[in-house]
Amino acid sequence: MYRIVGKKEIAFNTTLFEVEAPEVARKALAGQFVVVRLDERGERIPLTIADFDRGKGTITMVVLSVGKTTKKLSRLREGDHILDVAGPLGNPAEMVENSLVVCIGGGLGIAPIYPIARELKARGNKVISIIGARSASLLFWEDRMREVSDELYVVTDDGSYGRKGFAVHQLLDLISSGMRIDRVIIIGSAIMMKVTSEATRPYGIKTIVSLNPIMVDGTGMCGSCRVTVGGKTRFACVDGPEFDGHEVDFDELLARLRMYSAEERLADELYMQ
Ligand code: FAD
Numbered sequence: 426m427y428r429i430v431g432k433k434e435i436a437f438n439t440t441l442f443e444v445e446a447p448e449v450a451r452k453a454l455a456g457q458f459v460v461v462r463l464d465e466r467g468e469r470i471p472l473t474i475a476d477f478d479r480g481k482g483t484i485t486m487v488v489l490s491v492g493k494t495t496k497k498l499s500r501l502r503e504g505d506h507i508l509d510v511a512g513p514l515g516n517p518a519e520m521v522e523n524s525l526v527v528c529i530g531g532g533l534g535i536a537p538i539y540p541i542a543r544e545l546k547a548r549g550n551k552v553i554s555i556i557g558a559r560s561a562s563l564l565f566w567e568d569r570m571r572e573v574s575d576e577l578y579v580v581t582d583d584g585s586y587g588r589k590g591f592a593v594h595q596l597l598d599l600i601s602s603g604m605r606i607d608r609v610i611i612i613g614s615a616i617m618m619k620v621t622s623e624a625t626r627p628y629g630i631k632t633i634v635s636l637n638p639i640m641v642d643g644t645g646m647c648g649s650c651r652v653t654v655g656g657k658t659r660f661a662c663v664d665g666p667e668f669d670g671h672e673v674d675f676d677e678l679l680a681r682l683r684m685y686s687a688e689e690r691l692a693d694e695l696y697m698q
């Protein structure tokens with residue numbers, strides 16, 4: 426059992442959990458995730474390790490309540506326990522040195538991009554970050570992102586905070602300013618990663634995305650996280666979650682993410698009754 430030692434609402438429908446998981450914290454690296462099961466009848470869901478404290482033996486997860494399991498999790502309180510926290514899973518984020526890296530976190534993607542930007546900065550890279558959300562109420566960790574970035578840009582779709590527009594607009598401005606960008610890392614919704622990867626393609630800028638397909642076991646056995654990258658079948662849980670954004674078949678990913686919409690809606694409705 427894994428005890429929740431901290432809980433905080435950090436944006437609309439978005440909750441930060443600090444959970445005692447010393448074995449996970451000891452090995453966690455930026456870019457990895459855990460598979461969580463709340464109770465014996467619960468489904469397994471993947472959540473990114475947004476931060477970890479090896480000394481305290483805790484990991485931090487930021488959870489957006491979208492359906493039954495994430496809503497159930499958001500109702501747990503400090504002192505409550507989670508049945509299983511399996512991890513760290515997935516490959517750590519690929520690290521580079523002596524590079525100018527643009528780190529983009531869209532919506533909930535701000536949480537997983539944070540430890541990656543921090544590690545890149547710690548290795549001496551120049552880190553320019555762009556964080557964005559639909560509106561100001563969904564933004565979080567501007568302060569944390571500022572700490573680990575040489576420059577930070579904030580955008581919202583509706584213009585309620587920062588620049589009005591999408592992260593891709595800010596990125597295109599940076600590119601057209603003549604900046605020599607070595608790599609772009611994008612974490613956000615599948616559609617946002619698709620659009621932003623397309624924007625860098627004509628410039629030949631290496632573009633990394635962290636994919637979010639449906640996962641069950643997180644260890645390469647069930648096949649549910651199957652994605653097509655460069656024409657080859659890959660399992661995001663063991664081969665990723667990072668892939669070359671110019672090689673990913675995003676249309677297939679988007680279709681597979683919607684595969685169980687009817688069942689998910691029903692589970693949510695029954696849970697909320
Ligand atoms: P549901 O109603 O069941 O699903 C809502 C939507 O979430 C679905 O349409 C589908 O697109 C997606 N989804 C559903 N089940 C899964 C599943 N088993 N695996 C992946 N996606 C699913 N969310 C966060 O809030 N914080 C995170 O840090 C985070 N990290 C993730 C890391 C990885 C590697 C992946 C693959 C996903 C991550 N997610 C994260 C997404 C999170 O797992 C889903 O939002 C969650 O599983 C939804 O479950 P639900 O029952 O609340 O909603």
Ligand code: FES
Binds near residue numbers: 640642647649663
């Ligand atoms: Fe089962 Fe990746 S989650 S193979």
